[in-house]
Amino acid sequence: MAPHPVDRPLISAHQLTKQFGDFTAVGGIDFEVRAGEAFGFLGPNGAGKSSTMRMIGCVSPPSAGTLRILGLDPAADGPQIRGRLGVVPQRDTLDEELTVRENILVYGRYFGLPRSVVRERAAELLDFAQLTDRADSIVEPLSGGMKRRLTIARSLVNNPELLLLDEPTTGLDPQARHVLWDRLFRLKRSGVTLVLTTHYMDEAEQLCDRLVVMDGGRIVAEGSPRQLIAEHATREVLELRFPADDHAAYAVKLDGLVPRIEVLPDRLLLYTEDGDTTAKAVHDRGLAPLSVLARRSTLEDVFLHLTGRTLID
Amino acid sequence: MWARAFSYWMASYRRIWRGSLVSGFLNPVLFLAAMGIGLGALVDNGSAGGVQGVTYLTFLAPGILAAQAMQTAVFESTFPVLGAVKWQRQYHAMLAAPLGVPDLVVGHLVFVAMRVAITSTAFLLITVAFGAIGSWWAVLTLPVAVLTGLAFAAPVFALAARQDGPGGFNMLFRFIIMPMFLFSGTFFPVEQLPAALELVAMVTPLWHAVELCRGLALETMTMVPALGHVAYLLLWVGAGLWLALASFRKRLVL
Ligand SMILES: Nc1ncnc2c1ncn2[C@@H]1O[C@H](COP(=O)(O)OP(=O)(O)OP(=O)(O)O)[C@@H](O)[C@H]1O
Ligand SMILES: [Mg+2]
Numbered sequence: 001m002a003p004h005p006v007d008r009p010l011i012s013a014h015q016l017t018k019q020f021g022d023f024t025a026v027g028g029i030d031f032e033v034r035a036g037e038a039f040g041f042l043g044p045n046g047a048g049k050s051s052t053m054r055m056i057g058c059v060s061p062p063s064a065g066t067l068r069i070l071g072l073d074p075a076a077d078g079p080q081i082r083g084r085l086g087v088v089p090q091r092d093t094l095d096e097e098l099t100v101r102e103n104i105l106v107y108g109r110y111f112g113l114p115r116s117v118v119r120e121r122a123a124e125l126l127d128f129a130q131l132t133d134r135a136d137s138i139v140e141p142l143s144g145g146m147k148r149r150l151t152i153a154r155s156l157v158n159n160p161e162l163l164l165l166d167e168p169t170t171g172l173d174p175q176a177r178h179v180l181w182d183r184l185f186r187l188k189r190s191g192v193t194l195v196l197t198t199h200y201m202d203e204a205e206q207l208c209d210r211l212v213v214m215d216g217g218r219i220v221a222e223g224s225p226r227q228l229i230a231e232h233a234t235r236e237v238l239e240l241r242f243p244a245d246d247h248a249a250y251a252v253k254l255d256g257l258v259p260r261i262e263v264l265p266d267r268l269l270l271y272t273e274d275g276d277t278t279a280k281a282v283h284d285r286g287l288a289p290l291s292v293l294a295r296r297s298t299l300e301d302v303f304l305h306l307t308g309r310t311l312i313d
Numbered sequence: 314m315w316a317r318a319f320s321y322w323m324a325s326y327r328r329i330w331r332g333s334l335v336s337g338f339l340n341p342v343l344f345l346a347a348m349g350i351g352l353g354a355l356v357d358n359g360s361a362g363g364v365q366g367v368t369y370l371t372f373l374a375p376g377i378l379a380a381q382a383m384q385t386a387v388f389e390s391t392f393p394v395l396g397a398v399k400w401q402r403q404y405h406a407m408l409a410a411p412l413g414v415p416d417l418v419v420g421h422l423v424f425v426a427m428r429v430a431i432t433s434t435a436f437l438l439i440t441v442a443f444g445a446i447g448s449w450w451a452v453l454t455l456p457v458a459v460l461t462g463l464a465f466a467a468p469v470f471a472l473a474a475r476q477d478g479p480g481g482f483n484m485l486f487r488f489i490i491m492p493m494f495l496f497s498g499t500f501f502p503v504e505q506l507p508a509a510l511e512l513v514a515m516v517t518p519l520w521h522a523v524e525l526c527r528g529l530a531l532e533t534m535t536m537v538p539a540l541g542h543v544a545y546l547l548l549w550v551g552a553g554l555w556l557a558l559a560s561f562r563k564r565l566v567l
Pocket of ligand 2: 090
């Protein structure tokens, strides 16, 4: 397979649209993914992340717009593109009645790999996914984290240039997430381009070089995690909890103290360059919050600012 | 490419083939024993003195061969197809690889055909052991059984890919497959039916399959009707395939 020219993006989408009947799931988005980077789609439930991923995976034809993957057109060259992709769908498609190893062997056959090659590859991948000792057990009783690792291992059977991961760590415990992140780092280091979706801010900050924030089928912001925070949030955030149900009343009392205050049901967020100084100023106004927490801004704050709600509703 | 999809079904079959072989032909063999030998004794010794000039067992065996091809095919085309669409979602895994919808349909149908070939061979050997079939022409009933299986599997694929649960399958088994099994010439010649129902029976693909199998096993088949029956079954395969492709696309490519 000829190497992809480095100067051309690996994926480019222009006015990419997906409609289900009258409903617009993806409403004309533009983005580019470059070779070797980790690119993220961040957004709440129903934002259109999976719909976008399925179009990139060439299993869902776009309703409008143009999409080029590895320089090819999914409408004309779908099978050829899919042969060079790895796909981790949001819902696992493992065969739970086959063994861990058989799942990889069967999947390798879908790519037309010879039996001996798949066999060798399966051993490597089981090792990579830390599943070697479970290789000959049936999939069904495995934990969620193990199944997810198997899905990722399986998606690598054809040595993909581009790996699509739709919510790779949703539903996993923190330990399992860290193991997965570690595996994804290694893949990225070995030159695989990653495209992933997530609900988790920390995941996006950890893994993504660049990301877009989606909401209601549109892209509402784009950049590196650092850029997004610089652009859409202040350096620090001061979180205040008051002994009351209505935090809005306190926001009025703090008016003018900082450029922006976000009112949440259970706390106030004060966007500030210096959390400690602002905390002192709050006390100087005679207010006594139950708790005060000064922290660095995160993508969560960016998201809150852009969409006016928390990410995981 | 379809061979890649077929290889999945084989991998999954390798785990269960022993059990499915036994359950697959135990039922038809029981029917053959109970009806052919038990009931057959009454028919043969009664005023009828057999059916169409042969013993009831000889009359019945090729009918059951055709009917079990239908049943195996329908069974393999209902839950496994819906499961691959909705529960285990194997089709989705295949579509993420370079396979396309036609590969999924053809690969799975070929597997069903192979299942029918296996159960039919096993059943045929049993009937020979029973002494119910003796002609070498009966070897040709095997390709007929496979054709019969496909004539049912293809349209049932189309139906299964549109289901959301087992409700539709229960209707299919109860109101279509079971009556067909009983009234399409498996157990008695359709001429026994009232004229209107006889016509209905002759429209069913099973009747054509039974006629072919019986004609071959009893060495009474002639070329022209044989070609007619084969053509009719092929028509079902073709139309079913076309419908199955449409159903699969509608359900899987969103
Ligand atoms: N096949 C479909 N038919 C109709 N509507 C659909 C279909 N698939 C998705 N949608 C709708 O499109 C919208 C976007 O769905 P999508 O799955 O892309 O969101 P998402 O960002 O992946 O959400 P989540 O975080 O919950 O996975 C949702 O409102 C969803 O209900
Ligand atoms: Mg999703």
